[in-house]
Each structure stands twice: as structure tokens, then as C-alpha cells.
Amino acid sequence: MQGTEESKRLWLLAMPGLTFFLVFFLVPLGALFLISFDKSSTGIVDIRWMFDFSNYERFFTRSIYYEAALRSVGLAALVAVIALLLGYPLAYVIAKTTDPARNTFLMILVLSAMQLDMVIRLFGLMVLLGDNGLINQVLQSAGWDRVPLMYNFFGVVVGLVQFALPFMILSLVGVIQGINPSLEEAARSLGASRWRAFWKVTVPMSMPGILAGLLLVFALAISSYVVPTLMGGWKVIVLPIHIFQQISELAKWQFGASVAVIMFLISITAMLVYQRTSNRLAGGRV
């Protein structure tokens, strides 16, 4: 009976975290799920067990909502791809550099980008990108026209990439560091150029980190409320803005909950795609 003893002990270890997860994540999420099926009634938060699909019907029949969903997905996917393109080379340098001083400097740079609260970081970004911000001042003094750099889609993308890039880099650095350097050397000695060896060996071997980074950034970007509001100036309407407005401003808890559930399902779908892809890749590897 040693096996059950052992598994009991493991359960005991998992208990505190699991309890927290259950009480403070699964229960609220379940409540949200139930409320989302309740008949819409302004100002009421309780579950009233009057279930129908009216909230979901509303979501999928009004373009303002389903278009926001499409915009959210597009935005999050775009941010994930940009973060990958910017993050991979930097992560590669951090992973490969043998100089400890340079490594520490780059790591501090990346980590410090995560330190301050997002709102404060965005205010800093406004100083740079605003209509009278640093960039536009430079442009004007050079005799150019002002360019709208924020309160639009571009501003939201910049803000989200700034927010998500460190997560992408951290997902990649460990994986790239774990790739045996002799694999690339083996490819070189077999006749592959540096570039070819990188594409044929290093990139496929980095796939776990690339996929994890993409998923993480996608989930962070699609659920961000602060960045689209502050950087989009209420012009880039995404799902979290609808959720906030419905619940906080209109007190329509039931409809807000249904939008939240839909957003959650989108994230879950992204996670399933991630699981399937990484399993298929691992299947080729096992």
C-alpha cells in the first residue's frame, strides 16, 4: 500500500494551492458562467436560476459585439506575432551570450520592463507617443506633419507589445539555452550554412518556447483592459471594454458575464490549439 501512501502525500502537498485555485478561481468562474445564462436584469448580481440563451443571442446578433470579438482575436494574434519577431532575436542573444555582465544587463532590461504597474508604464508611453509627445515634437521641429501615434489601433498594439514582450522573451530564453550547441555545429559540419542550421535545427528545437510564448502573449493581450482603454482612447473597442461597460457602467451583470464567458472560451480554444500543436511536435520528437 506504499503507492497510495505516496499519492496521499502528494495530494497533501498540492492541497493549499489547489484549494486557493478552487475557491478563488473555479467558484467565481462557475458563478459567472451560471449568471451568463440568467435573464438580463439590470442591477441584479445574484444567480436567479432563470436560464435562457438571450444574452448569447444578443451577443451574436449585434455587430458591435461580435465584431469586437473578431477585433480582439485579431489584435491578440497580431501582438503575439510581433512579440515573437521582436523577442526571438533578443532571447537568442541572451541565451547564447557567454559574457555574464552582458547577460545580466539584458536580463535586467527585460525584467525591469515588467516591474512598474501597467498604468504607470502607459503614462510614460503617452509622453513619447502623444500628439504633443516627444516623437511628434521631433517630427515637427524637422518640418514634418504630426502623426497620430496613439488613441488608435497602432497605439494599442505598441502598448500591448510593450506589456507582453518580456513574457515572450522569458518563455524563449530557457528553451533556447537548453538546445545543445553541438546540434548546430553538427548541422554546420554536415554542410549547412549558419542560416540554414538556424532554420533547420535551432528554430524547430525552439518550438516549445515559441508556442508557449505565443499562447501566453495571446492570452495576456486578449484579456487586457487597461492598454486598449488608455492607448486606444475608447476608439479601439475590444471584449474587455464591453465587459467592463456592461458590468460597471450599465450594471448588466448577466450580459457582461456572457461576454466574459465568450472571451474565456476564445482563450481556451487558443490553449487547445497550443496543446494540439505541441503534442504533434512532441509526437515527432518522442
Place this chain on the structure above:
Amino acid sequence: MSNVSLKNLVKTYGQTKAVDDVSVDIEEGEFFSLLGPSGCGKSTTLRMIAGFESITSGEIELDGQGVSALPPEKRDIGFVFQNYAIFPHMNVFENIAFGLRLRKLSETEIKQKVGAALEQVGMAGLEHRMQREMSGGQQQRVALARVLVTEPRILLLDEPLSALDKNLREEMKFWIKELQANLGITTIYVTHDQGEALTMSDRIAVMKDGKIAQLGTPREIYQKPKDVFVAKFIGDSSLLEGRIAAMADDKCTIQIGDREFQAAARADLKLGDTAQIVMRPEHVRITTQEPDPDWNSGGAVVLAVSYQGASLRYELDFMGQSVISESTVGHGGPELDTGQSVQVMWHPAHAWLLNTGKEDHAG
């Protein structure tokens, strides 16, 4: 088949010289070993030949042409790594086909060549295996097949057996040597294992502190070590220090304390030089009877006896110095106990002299 020429090769990292003026000519079809302890520069030398490390100064020539400006992929070499470096995201077939695809061979040719290579390394039928499904020995075979299928000019092996367990290592040792001899491919083999180097090589360069300490055939290196370092690194040996007391034609007399011993003469030794006698354990005999007068001999005390299966190994105190003797069990020699007084004897022909009078006291 190709020859390799290293000319005054130097590699420095900051202030340290990892490789310090190494020059050697390796002939076509030769099995050449770089042997030495870790940090002696043997792997760095190999990696410079492959193009993985830049050269600080000197030149590497393949078939008389300098290659130090060429990147690894242009050198046409085969490199086998200690950790095998099998691509984990490809199966055996794709691993072996990797170099062929880069050479733009047709799919039929690739199939045929990969099949032949798998046959050659005894891995036929395993083309769909992944790296994680293979033992170390199998991975090493795939690594060799992957390299040989591209028909490289030279084969470079970096401690290819050191990650394998002992029995497999023995088997692979002979297998690699046989494969190399059949192909006749010029091979440079890096190892810290003197047994591997002695068994497999045509010639060995023993390296120390970035320099070649001795270059020669396995027999030369074992029987006639050039200095104390080589004598101690290759096989077991006992060293006795003394002074040259007399010289005659091919013989000389060496004095240790108030005793005199005979040894074969060496051209670079003069009367009065200090020298060390090197004796291999298998050449030191022990007897409880009167020793042969033509042999060197003297009284000794047994310090330790260790049973090693096929042989017995004795550690003896001889004139205050440690001497090791090894004899095959069952050859009628006396079975001795610790503390027992005996006579040790060795033939003058088996007393190789090291000149320590002029050279540095290495080791």
C-alpha cells in the same frame, strides 16, 4: 582520402594559451589520436580543424590547401561529438539524410545511400527511430552513419566513446577501428583514455598544456616515453631517480644511493646527468630466491597486494621508493603477503631512462 597538416597552430583565450604552437602532419588514411588530460588543448585543436573555433595564429592545411578561412560547412569534414548530437526532432532516416539533402541529391539517391549507410553501421530497419528511443551505442552508430554518408575528406572524433559504459566502449573501440581501416579514411581521434589511443591509433600525439609532449606510434610512446609526464600518463610506471655513473657503448650504469643498476644507453645522456629509470609493472618481477645476476635486483618489502582477476598487483617499498609489479595469476610466481621481504628484479633492456638532468622536472 586526405592528409592534414597543422602548422604552428595557436589558440589563446584572453591570457591563456589553450593550444600552443602545435605542428603535425597527419598522413592519408592514418588513424591519429590526440591524447591528454582535460584542458590539454586536444579538443580545441580538433574544433579548430573542424572550423568551430577560430585560429589565433598558424595554419591548417587539408591536402596542402589552407582551410582556416573556410567556415565549417565548406571544409568537407565529418565530426562526431561526445554527446552524439543526433537531431532530436528528426528520425534516424532524416538525421542521416540531412547532409545529403543539403547536397541536393535526388530522393531515390538519398534513400539508397541512407539504406547503405544504415547497413554499414548495423542499424538497418531502424530508420524510424527517434533519438530518445535509442541507446548511446545506437546513437553513436547513427552519428557515424550521418557523417560517413556525406563521404567527408577527414573524420574527426571528439571523445566518441566516453559517454558509453565500459563493455560497450570495448566493443565500439574495435568496431570503429575496423570501420576506419575498411574505409581508409584519415581520422583524428581525441581522447583522454590511453587504452583507447593505444589500441586504435597508428600514431598518437600526447598533449600537455597546449603542446605536444610526445609524438609517436603507440609502442614508442608506451615503451620509450620522452618525459615523466608521458611515462605517468600512459600506463602505470615506477620511477627511480639516480645519476649516470658509467657509460659503455649501448649500456650505462645508473647510481641510486650506494647501489648501481644497468640500463640501455640513450644518446642524450652524459656522465653525471641525473636520470630516472622507468619500469612498467609487467617488467618488474618478484622472487624469494636468489635473483639472476644479469638482471638488476634488490631487496624490497611488500606494501600492498591487490587481486585483479587475471593478475596480481604488488606495491613495494624499494630503497624508500614505491615500485609497482604486476604478474599474471597462475604463472607460478610466489603468493606474497603484506610486510614480506622479497627481491625485485628487472632486465636492463626494460629499464628506460628519462633524462631529468637538463630538462625541466615535469610531472
